[in-house]
Amino acid sequence: MRLILMFGCLFAFFSGKAQIISGVNFDEIRENISDTSSSYYYPKLRERVLQKDTSLTHQEFYHLYYGTVFQKYYYPYGTSNAKKDFLVAYEKHDYEKALKKGDTALMQNPVDLEILLKMSISCLKLERNEEKRYYGKLYYSLLDVIYYSGDGKYAESAYVVISVDHEYHIAGDLGLRVTNQQLISDCDLLTFSKKDQARIKGRKKIKELYFNVRMPLMSLSNSFKDADLPDPDDGEE
16 A cells, blocks of 8 residues: 555656756657667667777767667566576676577667666686776766766756666765665655775765665556656667
């Protein structure tokens, strides 16, 4: 009953809002990634990633990352069989197999940060430096997209993520240890340990950061299908 009430409240809160969240205009993104003549057309961006194209711009990464919420495979609270196979091989230190399984998993979700980071590490272990740099570049370019979405200081300027686990990649990149996570409306508020943070002259230690998780929350239930929300994209090349 509590879960049903939560979904009902979320629906009422979200349904009347335009799809502009913090610094991310999802309405514009949806239009751009659906335009076959645009350089932001999602199937083209996805194919460039799979072909290991190193020339993607920040705006192309922006459309790739946030455009993923419109794809039929977008399900941020689940783990595909392909990803499970990848993680099993990675944990067994079978890095050759992990890379093969990882490529398959990325075909389903080219912006999975956990896979990209561990693919880069796998390449490092195998001394495949060019591929290591590629996966590393892709990983940090997607982190940059999240950093540019807001400043994380307030709910209104929260970092916008399309998966809750991406919050922890940002925290890890900043060298922060999470001590608490709290859902406030459509934002996760992460609190960090200050004593674990290195002292840097001229920079205050970070106590907390806001992450907008509206898109992951809205993916939880198909009962929201009639709301003003992204519909899955059926068209792939």
